[in-house]
Amino acid sequence: MISCEEFLAEFGDYLENQISPEVRQELELHVSQCRAxxxxxxxxxxxxxxxxESSSFELPESVSEPIIDRVMARLRTGRS
Amino acid sequence: MHxxxxxxxxxxxxxxxxxxxxxxxxxxxxxxQAQSGKLEAFEELARHHGQLIYRTLTAILGNPADAQDAMQxxxxxxxxxxxxxxxxxxxxxxxxxxxxxxxxxxLRRGKHFESLDEAVCNEEQDFRPxxxxxWQDNPEELYSKxxxxxxxxxxxxxxxxxxxxxxxxxxxxxxxxxxxxxQLGLSVPAVKTRLLRGRLMLREWLSPHFMTSVKxxxx
Numbered sequence: 001m002i003s004c005e006e007f008l009a010e011f012g013d014y015l016e017n018q019i020s021p022e023v024r025q026e027l028e029l030h031v032s033q034c035r036a037x038x039x040x041x042x043x044x045x046x047x048x049x050x051x052x053e054s055s056s057f058e059l060p061e062s063v064s065e066p067i068i069d070r071v072m073a074r075l076r077t078g079r080s
Numbered sequence: 081m082h083x084x085x086x087x088x089x090x091x092x093x094x095x096x097x098x099x100x101x102x103x104x105x106x107x108x109x110x111x112x113q114a115q116s117g118k119l120e121a122f123e124e125l126a127r128h129h130g131q132l133i134y135r136t137l138t139a140i141l142g143n144p145a146d147a148q149d150a151m152q153x154x155x156x157x158x159x160x161x162x163x164x165x166x167x168x169x170x171x172x173x174x175x176x177x178x179x180x181x182x183x184x185x186x187l188r189r190g191k192h193f194e195s196l197d198e199a200v201c202n203e204e205q206d207f208r209p210x211x212x213x214x215w216q217d218n219p220e221e222l223y224s225k226x227x228x229x230x231x232x233x234x235x236x237x238x239x240x241x242x243x244x245x246x247x248x249x250x251x252x253x254x255x256x257x258x259x260x261x262x263q264l265g266l267s268v269p270a271v272k273t274r275l276l277r278g279r280l281m282l283r284e285w286l287s288p289h290f291m292t293s294v295k296x297x298x299x
Binding site for chain 1: 122126127130131134144151152156209212213214215219220228232236251252254257272273275276279280282283286287290
């Protein structure tokens with residue numbers, strides 16, 4: 001079985017799902033037998049999912065529209 | 081025709097690539113019109129890309145209120161320099177470069193400038209995960225959508241700027257790794273390193289809220 005160091009070296013690509021089937025098999029075997037790496041993988045995967053589904057930092061139209069309106073007003077009056 | 085909302089290009093069989101091409105052609109048309117001084121075309125581009133500009137500004141400035149302030153300067157700068165866009169990169173890439181410059185100018189004025197350059201960021205600095213307690217099975221069920229969004233936003237804003245920018249463009253704006261690298265002028269390996277470190281730091285920050293002993297209520 002690969003070591004934790006070897007697991008961590010591939011960890012970023014594993015999270016991104018950018019590894020070959022052979023390497024994936026090695027990583028999955030490691031995760032199934034190493035509790036610390038299993039927790040790291042599971043919680044990191046959940047972190048990415050929470051972040052991508054959070055709709056964070058959406059600029060509401062109630063904020064963006066007045067900004068764009070002010071910009072367009074300045075451009076129309078030639079004060080850019 | 082609009083770039084967003086009302087756009088209804090003809091989608092034919094197997095047409096995802098066709099749709100992307102159509103939207104890019106449409107955008108190129110709007111850019112050309114904006115370059116010739118048609119303000120309606122510029123306004124459409126501003127509305128379509130407002131979210132990307134705002135997230136880029138927030139990522140660099142680390143503060144949504146400052147980002148909202150900087151949006152007006154960014155859009156005026158985009159209009160002022162739009163003749164300089166020659167189509168060698170995607171328009172969105174060029175917009176991000178203008179937003180970055182605007183944000184950096186503000187940071188320099190405020191004298192708390194954090195460089196995003198590869199040379200300045202110590203990529204080799206080791207980041208060791210400290211938190212090894214398991215997370216609950218369905219962490220998204222512990223908080224309301226609004227509480228979760230606030231929690232994620234607080235965690236992201238707590239990241240150092242060079243990690244925050246990459247995490248926001250990749251995981252919030254959902255650009256590809258290659259696209260993030262192009263937009264920030266970084267190498268793909270540097271983006272991958274920062275993305276992993278940023279995600280791990282965010283995981284550490286979020287862990288106390290989602291560990292198996294936690295029952296809910298955002299703090």
